[in-house]
Amino acid sequence: MHDLSGKVAFVTGAGSVGPGWGNGKATAVLLARQGAKVFGLDINESAACVTRDIIEKEGGTCLVHHCNMLVADEVKNAVEACMKAFGRIDILVNNVGGSAPGDPVTMSEEVWDNQIDFNLKTAFLGCKYVLPVMQQQGSGAIANIASIAGLRHHIAGRTYVAYSSSKAGLIALSKAVALANVKKGIRSNTIVVGTMHTPLVEARLVNQIGGGDAAALIAKRNAGIPMGKMGDAWDVANAVLFMVSDEARYITGTELIVDGGISAARP
């Protein structure tokens, strides 16, 4: 099941903002465990090197490449470097992204622009430079990492106007990519992620929205979930693994929601 032997996975944001497991880091490690050679990109090369070291210690293959996914030339160079090293790209995981709260009145134009670029342009650039490789091969699978913020527009009592808009845009981008390539052997799907306990919580959210109290923030996040607790990066990684595996060969242009029941409880 989910054998990725012989496949090459191009994973953006393959490091993590803090110790532990971010979504890109867990995904890179899981894809490598299933036999894929991983090409891990990160703006913070040393964070991606931690991921590479874990993969290599487990006997897998991973190369790390410094890349700012917001800069077209850097993404183009990364794709060329991956092709030089591995000769193909079978899997693209567009994982780079993150949230900033705010409504149109309180949010600055600069934050709005940054959010749209961070969550949407990064995936556009990933697709722009990886798709020609997949089209040449006649095969490929793309997993885009979105958020339930792209389906609902008020998370835990807060408005995330730009995050919601950009993640909704990412879901639309994924469907458009899927249909544009549906006869070319390429699938594109979105993992719609709920409220997870990743290093982001302690590294950024506790100061951004938690008033400096990590335990209180974690308890509040857990309380809002029908399953009673946040998921983690492995829940995201397992969903990505299924969506990019051959077992999902008839699935394209759709979403897999990984949220412990939040969307079902509050559609």
Ligand SMILES: NC(=O)c1ccc[n+]([C@@H]2O[C@H](COP(=O)([O-])OP(=O)(O)OC[C@H]3O[C@@H](n4cnc5c(N)ncnc54)[C@H](O)[C@@H]3O)[C@@H](O)[C@H]2O)c1
């Ligand atoms: N953590 C959650 O609760 C949660 C919930 C819903 C959706 N998501 C989504 O999951 C994805 C990953 O989130 P995370 O919290 O696991 O990741 P993270 O914040 O730990 O970041 C992963 C890596 O991305 C790198 N990165 C940041 N900007 C980059 C850029 N411009 N170019 C290249 N690399 C860059 C960072 O250096 C980091 O190593 C995001 O798209 C996020 O929106 C997360």
